[in-house]
Amino acid sequence: xxRDTARRSAAEFFGTFWLTFGGCGAAVxxxxxPQYGIGFAGVALAFGLTVLSMAYAVGHISGGxxxxxxxxxxxxxGRCADRHVLPYLVAQVAxxxxxxxxxxxxxSGKSGWVPGGFASNGYGELSPGKYGLLSCFSIEFLTTFFFxxxxxxxxxxxxxxxxxxxxxxxxxxxIHLITIPVTNTSVNPARSTGPALFAGGEYVxxxxxxxxxxxxxxxxxxxxxxWLYEPAGIVDTVVVEERAA
Numbered sequence: 001x002x003r004d005t006a007r008r009s010a011a012e013f014f015g016t017f018w019l020t021f022g023g024c025g026a027a028v029x030x031x032x033x034p035q036y037g038i039g040f041a042g043v044a045l046a047f048g049l050t051v052l053s054m055a056y057a058v059g060h061i062s063g064g065x066x067x068x069x070x071x072x073x074x075x076x077x078g079r080c081a082d083r084h085v086l087p088y089l090v091a092q093v094a095x096x097x098x099x100x101x102x103x104x105x106x107x108s109g110k111s112g113w114v115p116g117g118f119a120s121n122g123y124g125e126l127s128p129g130k131y132g133l134l135s136c137f138s139i140e141f142l143t144t145f146f147f148x149x150x151x152x153x154x155x156x157x158x159x160x161x162x163x164x165x166x167x168x169x170x171x172x173x174x175i176h177l178i179t180i181p182v183t184n185t186s187v188n189p190a191r192s193t194g195p196a197l198f199a200g201g202e203y204v205x206x207x208x209x210x211x212x213x214x215x216x217x218x219x220x221x222x223x224x225x226x227w228l229y230e231p232a233g234i235v236d237t238v239v240v241e242e243r244a245a
Contacts, residue, residue: 009091011062016095023047024119044176052169073148073218100194144217186210
């Protein structure tokens with residue numbers, strides 16, 4: 001691995017670590033804290049803030065994907081070089097798993113703590129609202145599609161420069177406000193993988209949906225972007241990325 005790819009991968013590792021630790025940590029530690037927990041709205045805001053903060057901290061290094069679906073969606077739109085895809089995916093999953101391990105270590109320090117679902121995603125009996133497979137697949141596909149649509153649109157030629165992290169972060173807040181009762185919100189296969197490995201059992205068995213639906217939704221948005229947005233805007237973005245390498 002060359003120095004630039006290693007640097008980019010490190011940025012993706014830390015960004016995904018912070019997203020998983022911050023968002024899932026809010027769900028595990030704070031959502032239902034004895035009397036005055038932050039609830040669904042607080043967890044949704046936590047996820048949005050993790051993306052917003054890391055987008056400005058390391059986004060200029062790697063592009064600030066922090067999500068395998070985002071990487072593959074941007075790749076399908078011509079926004080991510082082929083050579084970066086696999087290193088990014090590995091770094092993102094590793095960051096999420098390490099974050100889940102640290103969160104488990106902290107949470108288990110409380111006497112009598114029971115991990116339960118450990119902020120994992122699920123459908124059917126594992127869905128917070130007991131939504132079925134089709135409902136969960138549909139909402140994960142649709143919300144990831146629009147998440148990528150927003151990411152690509154706000155970073156395209158002609159969009160306001162320097163502010164993309166704000167609508168992207170708030171889009172993730174909105175997605176969580178909509179989908180927490182349905183799937184506990186994934187739209188991010190890495191974020192789903194880390195907690196599921198510690199929750200175990202059926203959460204691992206159901207993990208396939210939280211890879212397949214977000215990736216299909218993201219890549220659908222990426223392919224649409226090639227048609228919808230001015231081609232020169234997409235090419236210019238790739239050139240900038242390559243020149244920074």
